[in-house]
Amino acid sequence: MANVYVFLGPPGAGKGTLGELFCRDSGAIHVSTGQLLRDEMAQGSDLGLQVKDLIARGALVSDDIVAAMVAKRLTQPDIKAHGVLLDGFPRTVPQAEMLSTILAKSGDVMAAVLLIEADDAMLMGRLTSRRMCPNKQCEAIYNVQTNPPRQEGICDRCGAALIQRSDDSEETARGRLKVYDEQTRPLVDYYQGKGQLVRMHSGDVAVDVNYGRLKAALKR
Ligand SMILES: [Zn+2]
CATH class of the missing domain: 3.40.50.300 (P-loop containing nucleotide triphosphate hydrolases)
Incomplete structure (x- = not known):
């Protein structure tokens, strides 16, 4: 059993x-x-x-x-x-x-x-916290809560402006x-x-x- x-x-x-x-x-x-x-x-x-x-x-x-x-x-x-x-x-x-x-x-x-x-606010925060580097040679992934870039909105590795994918909107x-x-x-x-x-x-x-x-x- x-x-x-x-x-x-x-x-x-x-x-x-x-x-x-x-x-x-x-x-x-x-x-x-x-x-x-x-x-x-x-x-x-x-x-x-x-x-x-x-x-x-x-x-x-x-x-x-x-x-x-x-x-x-x-x-x-x-x-x-x-x-x-x-x-x-x-x-x-x-x-x-x-x-x-x-x-x-x-x-x-x-x-x-x-x-x-x-709580909905926590869930929304977690579900929308991912950011991606749009540079095809880089494609680094960040998380604004748990793994943020050093400078807000900018890729640490290549300096491109980070984007939020529609999946994470x-x-x-x-x-x-x-x-x-x-x-x-x-x-x-x-x-x-x-x-x-x-x-x-x-x-x-x-x-x-x-x-x-x-x-x-x-x-x-
Ligand atoms: Zn990058």
Whole structure:
């Protein structure tokens, strides 16, 4: 019987970093659906061949296929021994219902669904902090919060004026947060209703402080 964890959180809240720390600390295996898809394709399994065919035709990989891959991965001994942090599944309520069916069959338990919350201002700051050097011979990347150039707006290496890509613009960031919010709210309500949701606040503080909050949240 394995403990299953799911972390939900907006882009910029540190979900990836916190998940990595959690897995290192607890021994839980990090399983992302993207990696599962690549592994199945690389192995040439029946599922992998179906996925390859869908992708080649530009079609979406259905919930059924993703659920089948997750179900298969959960039977493996490393997960039975150490537990698992699922990344990328479930994203929707129908997927959450599929996961619930999978766990009922496999005998594994949903240990917690952790909702990582953060202030919009912090998220916007993080999502819009990247700057690039437009010089094709240089292409240095900066971050105005964590890795700023010595002189504001100027590349340290070549002196070119730094630019902000449209991916990192306020408009794109707002769009990403809105999509996250719309997709995730029903899932939050679903797990709240099942009494499986725990919450933590991710702040603009050292990573280990946020990680301490995560551990405290999971203990509750
Ligand atoms: Zn440069």
